[in-house]
Amino acid sequence: MICQNCQKEAPTWNVTFYRVIGLIAGFSYKRITGHLCESCINKFFEEYTLTTFLLGWWGLISFFLTPAFIISNLLTKIQVRKSPGSLQRHPTSTLSDEALAKLRPFREEILDRIHFKERLNVIVPSIASRARVTIPEVDRYIQTEITPEVLFGARSRTSGQ
Secondary structure: OEOOOOOOEOOOEEEEEEEEEEEOOEEEEEEEEEEEOHHHHHHHHHHHHHHHHHHHHHOHHHHHHHHHHHHHHHHHHHHHHHOOOOOOOOOOOOOOHHHHHHHHHHHHHHHHHHHOOOOHHHHHHHHHHHHOOOHHHHHHHHHHHHHHHHHHOOOOOOOOO
């Protein structure tokens, strides 16, 4: 499915997260609801729960909303974690030889774009359309072929290899 926040093609879950900020004469309330991918779920869970935890207590009404919203956010996150196929990488899934052959010519470009801090939600669709593969195939290629190199520095950027 497509994430309703970042528009990335990825597994999504229908979630709702709440945020409240207490004010002396009231409160500010915000809610995000939709089918979100793993990274957006993590982003909104952390942002909304932390903001509520730190700033939710400062108003009379929000004082009582704060624990309810924190518990709701935690239960949502736990429910997503326990759902089938949830937020866990599947390293055993492999790319077809055809997809690998189509993606290998883009290896240096992907590494350079990651090196220059370009966001993956921009890189992945661009490479997918040019390589004529699916977005999940590019994601899998980056996870299995590129990420270890970026994380562990196996590639020398100055050697010209």
